[in-house]
Amino acid sequence: MTKIHITELVLRDGHQSLLATRMRTEDMLPILSKLDNAGFWSLEAWGGATFDACVRFLREDPWDRLQTLRKNLPNSRIQMLLRGQNLLGYRHYPDDVARAFVQKSADKGVDVFRVFDAMNDLRNLRVTIEAVKKAGKHAEGTLCYTTSPVHDIPHFVGLAKELEAMGCDTLAIKDMAGLLTPYTTAELVKAIKAAVKMPIHIHSHATSGLSAMSFLKGVEAGATMLDTCNSALGEGASHSSTESIVAALQGTEFDTGLNLAQLQEITAYFREVRKKYWQFESEFTGVDTRVLVNQVPGGMISNLSNQLKEQGALNRMDEVLAEIPRVREDLGFPPLVTPTSQIVGTQAVLNVLTGGRYKSVTTEVKHYLQGLYGKAPGQINQEVRSLAIGSLDVITCRPADLLEPELDKLRAEIEGLAKSEEDTLTYAMFPDLARTYFQERAAGTLKTEPLLPKEAAQAGGQRFAPNEFKITLHGETYHIKLTGSGQAGEDQRPFYVSVDGVNEEVFVDTLSEVAVGGGNGARAKAKSNAPEAGKRPRPSHQGHVTTAMPGAIVDVLVEVGKKVKAGDPVLVIEAMKMENEIQAPVSGTVIGVFVAKGDTVTPDEALLEIQAE
Secondary structure (H helix, E strand, C coil): CCCCEEEECHHHHHHHHHCCCCCCHHHHHHHHHHHHCCCCCEEEEEECCHHHHHHHHHCCCHHHHHHHHHHHCCCCCEEEEECHHHCCCCCCCCHHHHHHHHHHHHHHCCCEEEECCCCCCHHHCHHHHHHHHHCCCEEEEEEECCCCCCCCHHHHHHHHHHHHHCCCCEEEEEECCCCCCHHHHHHHHHHHHHHCCCCEEEEEECCCCCHHHHHHHHHHHCCCEEEEECHHHCCCCCECEHHHHHHHHCCCCCCCCCCHHHHHHHHHHHHHHHHHCHHHCCCCCCCCCCHHHHCCCHHHHHHHHHHHHHCCCHHHHHHHHHHHHHHHHHCCCCCCCCCHHHHHHHHHHHHHHCCCCCCCCEHHHHHHHCCCCCCCCCCCCHHHHHHHHCCCCCCCCCHHHHCCCCHHHHHHHCCCCCCCHHHHHHHHHCHHHHHHHHHHHHHCCCCCCCCCCHHHHHCCCCCCCCCEEEEEECCEEEEEEEEEECCCCCCEEEEEEEECCEEEEEEEECCCCCCCCCCCCCCCCCCCCCCCCCCCCCCCCCCEECCCCCEEEEEECCCCCCEECCCCEEEEEEECCEEEEEECCCCEEEEEECCCCCCEECCCCCCEEEEEC
């Protein structure tokens, strides 16, 4: 009899896929004892986007969460998702940071490290896997499953052999988008099982509606471990329901040994908890077979939806989904998983919204094309590479080989605010975010984002004000549709509206405001020497530098009086979590700088002015 082991994902990937990773530690605590005694092989509870969300939105210390989980799960293996040399951030970290992060995670309670690289470049896994083994913990090597002309079964078998040679204890087939089909799963598992001795662990999202069938064929072919999520946060962009898989295998040679009655108690709890987070519910909760073509993973589809909504361009989602495979092919068919999913997805959005493919190229795409994320699985479009990075050298070594040790530098930068080595590692992941978090912690002003009351949900869901309506003024009726909004200035905010089909921008000057869902509505008002947003000049000539989409200024690279050439980078803007250099449209002299670091900007504003030669 071959017992099938279950890893439960409700504490991490379930709410990441369906609730934007917003579940708070306080809502995990009451059910931990039942989860601990259910008999799961492991509980995935840390890593992935949880670290970012804790600091950015929940204003929790992610290390405190891990320590709390460890204390309350004495009988369980705690599992985390680790992005190889990217750790939990969006760049490659030097080896000293990678080793320190793994050791601290192990010390604080992680037992199983599922280690992956978005490119399947195994050079980027070596140091973190070595660190896991040195800490005496379980290393699960990972194949990021995808389909393309270069991703065939022999390719994945070769990767599996290399991971076993690195000392991995188990092998995960990570199907982050739900692309596995039942018979392909059986063929893949059989081939890998014949080549390596490691137990095989299958992870697949339910997005395409195929995961449960793929699981069954996988265990028949020799896989002994499955990832599932409690049905209260399962299915759709999440995962096959734990209870359903347990019931399907019950009484067979693959019985999991889990008790359905116990699982139902866990389900009842999370069904109630989910109601608290109704405002973060993804619109993509059902089966979406488009994933079989666009390969957009579960956690990314809701992200794209929100990003396009912010741009007032949600109606262009189908265009973006059609563009993603084209960008992926241009970049050599990387699997779409963090951070490559964000890199490809954001570039696809830019290609659609800016009116030209690669008219604007993100910094991350440029770094990718330079080899700074690793080796692409397939051939990169050389025309795109030349357009994006010109004659810059492309590296062929392991990217982290080019990085100097960084821990001492990080400690010095955050001295006085960091209270521990854990704080230093948090700062390493997200420097600006962590600094703000530590400052607010010291001031006693940390405040989590509000959870809107259930009454608001019952009164009409997430829509608290109409976004499409008619108004009658002096006998004339106008059809108004809100298409987007930005953040501008201290008291003004731009709204993009359609008035009887004509696009307009209006500025709302706030005279008073009330808080929704708690709080007093107070807002921090940052000052800068740059003109307030909304008071910047409107673009009127070629020398005015603009942005293709709303975002935040990360860096101003020029000052008044500086001479620039057309194409020189002059600003760095962050939009949709990706940085993008803005180039000078003409050659000449900078005669006006209208923004400062941290400012929010919109496409209708001139950010700089260049006097053309």
